[in-house]
Amino acid sequence: MGSFYWDQDLTATDSFAGAGGLSCGLERAGASLQFAVNHDERSIATYRRNFPHADVRCAWLETIDWKTTPDTLIKVGGPECTNHSRAKGEKRRDRRQLRLPGWTDHDSKPEAEKSRASMWQVYRAAKAKADKHMPYHSMIFENVPEVAEWSGYLDWLQHMLTLSDEEPAHRHYEHQILSVNAMHFGVPQCRDRWIAVFWPKGARKPDLNFRPPAFCWSCKQDIAAVQCWKNPTKKTGRYDYRLRGQYTYNCPRCSRRVQPYYRCAAEVIDFSDRGIPIGERLASRLPTLKPATMQRIADGINQFFRRPSLPPSEAREVPRIDGIAPFWITYYSNGKPYSIYEPFCTFSTRERCGLVFPPDDGSLDIHKCSFRMLNEREIKAGSGLPPQYEIVADSKDEVTRQCGHMVPPPLAQWVASRVIAAM
Template sequence: MKAIDLFAGAGGFSTGATMAGAQVIWAANHWPLAVQYHAANHPDADHLCQDLHQADWSLVPSTDILLAAPCCQGHSKARGKAKGNPQHDASRSTAWAVVSAAEYLRPQAIVVENVPEFLEWDLFPAWELAMQKLGYTLAPHIVDAADNGVPQHRVRMFIVATRSRSPLVLDLPKRQHIPASAFLDFDSGSWSPINKPRRSCATLARVSAGRAAHGDRFLAPYYGSGSGTTGRSLHRPIGTVTTKARWALIDGDRMRMLTVPENCAAMGFPRDYRLPAPAHQAIHMLGNAVCPPVARDVIAALMNQI
């Protein structure tokens, strides 16, 4: 089956589709750097760099499956979603590009990825009605990446839209959880002493709490509730990877932030996946991405059922 990828970013959805046996023939994103690296990893696909509100869908190839991961920042509780915030309002509006593409292309199936709060969006009923008017039935699935063999707890929503009488509920596999220890490399990265001048009191408090709970080796996030105050065991999947470096590795009296390869592995990307050299750019792309193994399982199940 052929697939196209809207809001393709670093290419997690496309990579998962390829793993599932689909052929990704076209991908788009508004960020030139993301398009550059998507093309480097998926050279057989055609690419468009554009705000998809302005896309001419007549120039996009017909497809069996449309993949879309519209901006989640306007929905995510982690970023806040106060009404009247112009940036968040614009972010949420990207979902309407999916309706526009569906109206013209009429693919057999559509898979939309976002945070679960997407379903609580004030305009979700209108968005859902628009998709239904185009002949699609919608089945939301809430999926934790850890259940798909990704060494990360990352809960996301996948809406499966099909041109069928009834919503298509996917039979997704439940894979064994993989601990963070599987991808950590204690011989890499830039280590520094925990007790060094100007180390913040908040960091020292997190490290102290983590030692009490987990011993000398554990992960400590730099912000957030839960693990943000207690640390996280290396014997369980890591918490959510975000667009900014969040996770520190603690080893006795030293610590460091996770490396790009470790973040890449935590997201389930192939080891040889190409990313920008500057770490902040690579981590931003990874934090915005769909975990490829999750996309693989969702798309494979979809292909088996349509």
């Protein structure tokens, strides 16, 4: 299946390039982006700004003739995840719902059908290169954990593994599936991802054994934690943070559960920007907060202002905070207040996180508390973007949208560096 030589440039292609989070991590790992494609004009503008050396096209992937695109050693991509997850606001009752109307590739909604068909577009690109006898050496794809529950998942995986430039087709790729969370890669955001890595059969296997550092209170020492699944027969899913996931991290010595070190929300918060006191919102021509939001703030006052807590030992690089620390709330149907010593929730394409600061006069009057949503710098930093990365946008809503679609670069860099080291 093609020959690969050390004198070949370490070039890469990014399909579903978005605003470039996956590509950013890939280049920081040592590769050079040569070709990228995405259908969204605003995201492509950001991509071109940060990767001026790449051939970037704004088009739907189904219109691309992959046999005519640049041949590269690495292929990456983040197929659209919206209709594999709950991001549309459609509540999933259980995993079987992915096989029912509204959760299959036969979805009656055209945008949902195109979204899930996007997984087949990465196969089509890889197949075209194999047919041309210029197959990709390694491929990295990311998505939400629920993609593994998609009814077409096993069929897609089988097609990816049997890509060949020979007849009859043989199993020419090997693979490994990772379930990881961005909070364990230095990103102050709890963001679960499914990662699939493919490499040629017989080639050196990438070392994708992720062992995050943690402190074991039983062994009284730092350890390299081991991923442990609640159901050993189902090794895909979400991290059991706040007791609602499929896997944990445990000590390899005593098997006790541990919490890997993480960066918290406090690290990226601009404490000089306190927002507007809640009682002055009307005078400032801002809408009054809804009752549900006020209730979350009241709950946060009782939880974090009346009984201030210290940062947990797992939180790293926590800034010094004078006085009572603020807290943050979420704008979901099950939204609640959270400590700034935790990572933010998963950033979506809409604003979901608000900050609440204590009153300047030392009281706990809710109307004297200041409130604001995250600012653009916090959204970018909370997404793991380097400071010099530019988001081309004319509004904060657009910055939020692009970052909400983005793969956190530190996570992408870790995976890509392991893949490149094995090539």
